[in-house]
Amino acid sequence: MLLQPLVGVSPLSVRNSYEFVDFLNENSCRHNDVMISCDVTSLFTKVPVDLALNVVRELLTKDSSLNERSLLSCDEIVQLLEFCLKSTSFVFRGEIYAQNFGCSMGSPISTIVANLVMEHIERVIFSQSSFDVLFWKRFVDDTWIVINKDDVRNFFAHINNIEPSIKFTMEMENDLQTISFLDVSIRRENDRTFSSQVHRKPTHTDRYLDFHSHHPMTHKRSVARALYHRATRICSRPHDTQEEVKWLEHVLRINNFPPFVLSQVKTKSTLMRQFPEKQASKLILPYIRGCSERIARILKQFDIFTVYKPVKKLSSVFRLPKDPISEELVSGVVYKIPCNDCEQVYIGQTGNSLATRVKQHKAACVHFQPQKSALAEHSLTASHQINWSGACVLSRETRWRQRLFLEAVHTNLQEGLTLNRCEPSSADQYCNYLR
Numbered sequence: 253m254l255l256q257p258l259v260g261v262s263p264l265s266v267r268n269s270y271e272f273v274d275f276l277n278e279n280s281c282r283h284n285d286v287m288i289s290c291d292v293t294s295l296f297t298k299v300p301v302d303l304a305l306n307v308v309r310e311l312l313t314k315d316s317s318l319n320e321r322s323l324l325s326c327d328e329i330v331q332l333l334e335f336c337l338k339s340t341s342f343v344f345r346g347e348i349y350a351q352n353f354g355c356s357m358g359s360p361i362s363t364i365v366a367n368l369v370m371e372h373i374e375r376v377i378f379s380q381s382s383f384d385v386l387f388w389k390r391f392v393d394d395t396w397i398v399i400n401k402d403d404v405r406n407f408f409a410h411i412n413n414i415e416p417s418i419k420f421t422m423e424m425e426n427d428l429q430t431i432s433f434l435d436v437s438i439r440r441e442n443d444r445t446f447s448s449q450v451h452r453k454p455t456h457t458d459r460y461l462d463f464h465s466h467h468p469m470t471h472k473r474s475v476a477r478a479l480y481h482r483a484t485r486i487c488s489r490p491h492d493t494q495e496e497v498k499w500l501e502h503v504l505r506i507n508n509f510p511p512f513v514l515s516q517v518k519t520k521s522t523l524m525r526q527f528p529e530k531q532a533s534k535l536i537l538p539y540i541r542g543c544s545e546r547i548a549r550i551l552k553q554f555d556i557f558t559v560y561k562p563v564k565k566l567s568s569v570f571r572l573p574k575d576p577i578s579e580e581l582v583s584g585v586v587y588k589i590p591c592n593d594c595e596q597v598y599i600g601q602t603g604n605s606l607a608t609r610v611k612q613h614k615a616a617c618v619h620f621q622p623q624k625s626a627l628a629e630h631s632l633t634a635s636h637q638i639n640w641s642g643a644c645v646l647s648r649e650t651r652w653r654q655r656l657f658l659e660a661v662h663t664n665l666q667e668g669l670t671l672n673r674c675e676p677s678s679a680d681q682y683c684n685y686l687r
């Protein structure tokens with residue numbers, strides 16, 4: 253929120269391939285030009301953090317709208333950013349490591365910081381250079397450049413001399429005067445205009461969501477729609493669009509799509525039906541074939557629009573390369589603590605970890621503070637021992653409202669054998685419906 257408005261204001265960057273194709277259609281090159289593409293080698297981990305902080309400070313100082321976005325001063329924001337960027341640590345095979353250079357991969361702030369640093373480097377490149385560069389378009393670490401062919405070698409040396417850690421690699425256009433950038437293959441035509449086609453890497457497998465897979469129809473249709481939209485938007489010549497649609501028909505067929513899906517998405521009316529203009533309330537449901545569609549039909553009567561999410565994702569099948577955190581140290585859990593001397597259990601939820609919460613319950617028992625813990629109250633009034641080693645995590649959920657709901661579900665499952673003394677929450681009402 254604080255830094256995002258500073259990114260992408262430069263005319264040298266593009267937001268997506270559609271914006272890039274529009275640019276190509278409106279521009280042409282000169283007779284002595286060639287196209288090259290430059291890539292920064294592992295950008296995120298090569299961003300110098302101190303340079304990033306200076307760039308952000310400079311931009312925020314000049315930003316007159318900062319006080320409308322935040323009560324924090326420029327110095328405070330830079331301090332916070334420094335803390336985020338310099339406190340990256342991770343665990344690998346039981347050892348704790350600190351990252352001592354660059355931004356961490358996967359952190360949401362890294363993309364913004366990397367973009368801001370690249371924009372700064374671009375300003376330096378063009379403030380010092382007298383090279384004959386016609387166009388420079390960049391998407392994060394990938395750049396498409398049109399330049400006078402006599403300047404290529406020196407320009408490449410120049411851009412690699414700006415920051416010691418930021419190194420560009422270069423690719424020249426091929427013999428067909430073609431080069432790829434994002435998912436666009438760009439050709440320099442003899443009349444000096446550009447033409448564009450969809451670019452697929454040689455390793456592309458033509459595998460998409462299979463039509464027979466356990467997914468909602470809307471997801472399957474959107475695969476066809478996205479590919480059709482790309483074919484019509486990216487290809488600049490009618491012949492290329494036809495070829496791309498032919499490929500698309502072939503690829504949908506091998507992924508078991510019946511032909512009617514493509515004919516449906518070709519008509520615009522389908523688009524309108526999928527995304528009603530009036531933005532109704534939205535509900536996100538896990539997808540279970542047959543059941544989810546029925547629920548969606550009922551909700552539709554009340555103007556509630558249903559979005560499905562798959563129950564199982566690839567990330568849940570393939571293990572993360574990170575070390576697992578032990579269950580009692582995970583934050584945001586619903587947990588159970590049983591009594592040692594009777595059938596009763598305590599069901600609770602916490603945004604902290606189970607280990608922290610158990611410590612708090614134990615302290616309440618030791619210091620005779622029944623007002624602080626229902627477990628302490630039970631152990632005092634019934635003279636029962638609490639089975640601390642039996643404490644376990646029932647569900648993991650970082651979102652507060654969803655956690656309260658899960659707590660109510662688990663409390664309900666105990667059939668009244670709980671030590672909980674809270675008033676039934678509104679989530680209890682849902683549980684009754686779900687029975």
Ligand SMILES: [Zn+2]
Pocket residue numbers: 591592593594595596630634636
């Ligand atoms: Zn008991």
